[in-house]
Amino acid sequence: MDSVHNYVWHDPVWQQLWQQPERLPHALLLHGPAGTGKRRFARAVAARILCQRPAADGYACGQCASCHWLEQDAHPDFFLLSPDSGEDESAEGDKPQKRKSAWINVEQVRNLVELTALSKHQGGWRVVIVEPAEQLNLNAANALLKTLEEPSERTLFLLVTARLNRVMPTIRSRCLKLALPAPGPSQAEAWLRERGLGNSAALLHEAGGAPLLALELAEPAYREQADWLLQALGKGPAMDALQVAEKLQDMPIASCVDIVQKWLFDLLRTRLVKAGHFYPDYANNLQALVKSVNLSRLSTLLDTAQRIRRAAYHPLNARLVQEELLLGYQALFQADS
Ligand SMILES: [Zn+2]
Structure with missing residues (x-):
């Protein structure tokens, strides 16, 4: 048992x-x-x-x-x-x-x-x-x-x-x-592979090395929405924030904020040390986007994401919060007026 x-x-x-x-x-x-x-x-x-x-x-x-x-x-x-x-x-x-x-x-x-x-x-x-x-x-x-x-x-x-x-x-x-330690990367990958997950290395990155979280991230219902959001974020300035918010209205706000926050971290890391951490599969996207990102707006948006994350237990209008975050993301790539 x-x-x-x-x-x-x-x-x-x-x-x-x-x-x-x-x-x-x-x-x-x-x-x-x-x-x-x-x-x-x-x-x-x-x-x-x-x-x-x-x-x-x-x-x-x-x-x-x-x-x-x-x-x-x-x-x-x-x-x-x-x-x-x-x-x-x-x-x-x-x-x-x-x-x-x-x-x-x-x-x-x-x-x-x-x-x-x-x-x-x-x-x-x-x-x-x-x-x-x-x-x-x-x-x-x-x-x-x-x-x-x-x-x-x-x-x-x-x-x-x-x-x-x-x-x-x-x-x-x-x-x-x-x-209680976390498993090493190879042990965690092997454990995920035993559970039938082929893309275990990428999932582990996304989960910050935590295998049980990686398993949750592989759930098909979550995966479909997450991949869709990641591809949208990968479009950078061409992303339509309101359309994305509309499409993802069933996604729990915590999951949405989590993904956007990790993506923003990866943008920042790509800018500073030339490599992301959570989404290695999107390295090329991130490299291309980072050329036009406004760094001070990026830092403000990371603060916003953190604030939304902390408020996860308070009643809030999920749709508005999602829109705020995604419109903020779009604005990262606009020239200062
Ligand atoms: Zn017993």
Whole structure:
């Protein structure tokens, strides 16, 4: 069963962790780049701790009652603390979109403390995954801190983050930090090829080296829109911003901003160091465009993209934002008047 295993590039850390299982701390802070499998690692640790008959290879057996409960998200001694999901009432149109609140709040931590006090159904371990750990708001972090300072017996906290420096220092200091590395390029490419992706090198560039993200970027529905947008951006001043916005009105604004932002980075890098980073397949396009790009407008537009990106959780009119970004892009190639 896949869900009880970690990814192969985390094997050395996994082995190291279980060398002295009796000395496992009560709180582990798992950190590493986004899109590289930290969540899977945390689940595998939880499964192994809760499993009634761990296998000889060190993993959970995937067969016992405990493993089945965990698989079905119904384990009485397993708890997940992550931002609440709810309806986004600000969504446009008649289909409300699921929207995640960005934060873990104090009520969630209090509920967790009450629940863990009542649990121990199996008389064994309890495991709590906190993810993403940097999204505990101040009150929630303080409430969790109390629990971490006075750990109950046989309770393991697994905190997961891709932004270690945003986790509150007081929380960090109560945990054993465990760095989960990203795979090297050849290992990541091989892993993607095993999943049937032929253009794995280009996808990995696009994903900044994160294989799980690369896999998402290969999804046909995403790919079709992304390639269409990239080709449009490749036209530079000849791109029709409003037509592109019209065509991409179903594309999530976050994906659109992500692509435009990476494209702008590549333009900047091509200008400064003669080579892009995210879109090597478009190197010729970028080389041609960079000759007529206005550098100060490019830098302003990168700021705009960053601002839009940060606002991703706020209600905004996606179409207007898209148009602002694409019209800004077109203006990069216009002569100063
Ligand atoms: Zn098991």
